[in-house]
Amino acid sequence: MDFLCWGVTALLLFSSLDAVRCVSVHISNEGPVYVIPGSALLLRARVEYGPLEAVAEVAWEREPESGAPEGRVRLAACPGGSSRCTGARANVRASVEGHESVLHLSGYGRADGGVYAVTVTDHEGATSTARCIVREYEAVHHVTVSINASHSALVCGEAWGTEPHFSWLHERAAVTPAVGAVSEDGSTLVVTKAPLCGHFTCIVSNRLGYSAATYTAAPCETGAISGTTLALICLFLLQIVGGGVAFLVWRRKRKRGGRQHERLDERV
Structure with missing residues (x-):
């Protein structure tokens, strides 16, 4: 029995030594x-x-x-x-x-x-x-922007640059929630602005520089006045100015005509 105990003890000792080594x-x-x-x-x-x-x-x-x-x-x-x-x-x-x-x-x-x-x-x-x-570490190459019309989403792609970082601009300004939502990795812009219009630029950068691509949609209306409305307003203003000029010319001619009649009366 003692021999068995000593054998088990020795086995455990050697096992622990192997674990340490x-x-x-x-x-x-x-x-x-x-x-x-x-x-x-x-x-x-x-x-x-x-x-x-x-x-x-x-x-x-x-x-x-x-x-x-x-x-x-x-x-x-x-x-x-x-x-x-x-x-x-x-x-x-x-x-x-x-x-x-x-x-x-x-x-x-x-x-x-x-x-x-x-x-x-x-x-x-x-x-x-x-x-x-x-x-x-490779520079950014061949940036492209494509549209998924069914989901109103713009997808930015890049060839093989290392650690690409994506950012978006709309009409040269940073994209806001009013324009759209950017995906977690930055490569996709879901446009919430309706209608989809203007210039959307994707900039891809890393430690060696950047490259960009732009998707161009229909022109956006500036503010609350459309291009047609602005043209009509300009035409209306021109008519007012033209009418005012015509009135002044007519009035001046009338004054000159009145003076000529007075001179004739004096001579008679």
Whole structure:
């Protein structure tokens, strides 16, 4: 019986030790990570290990998103117990301080995109790997505005820009609730203004700039006076002014005629 108890105790002890002896790593950056060309890529990884563990190496690698093994490149390797890391390229630096490893890549280019992986190896050869997708930050391209006539909705589309932000203008002013309601992602404008008229402009922007497109409907009536009404008012005013001028001319001629009659009477 005592032997059985000792066996169970030893089994539990070894199980607890195995649980303690577990190395793991995760990348702090939430992917995908988008990088503007020419700027720096900075990735941070948190390494976790128990009191009985020792890290033998921290290595950073990159591979294509397709997963093709021939495209895998080792970027940096950091031996355990040392903060000195060896980079494969001049623009790549890596470091390990305590439980954190940092990868810094300057002058990011299109060829630097892919899946970045950090692998931690313990003193017994066990490994743990974390991955993060890194892509190029792209400018906004080819903005279009189309109409869904059945729902009185304008839909703004954009080709492939990164993190697009949508905003709407009506006649060069920001859209108000009196004009319409914008969807949560900003890409759709449901027009409540009746009738649908004027110029509707969708502006799509991100950190690299913006692009815009305009949908043109029938011209809007300005205020409460329509174009036809305004023309009639102008015609009426012209008639009044013309009549006034004609009256003044007639009155002046009448005065001149009266003076001429007086002069003739005096001569007689």
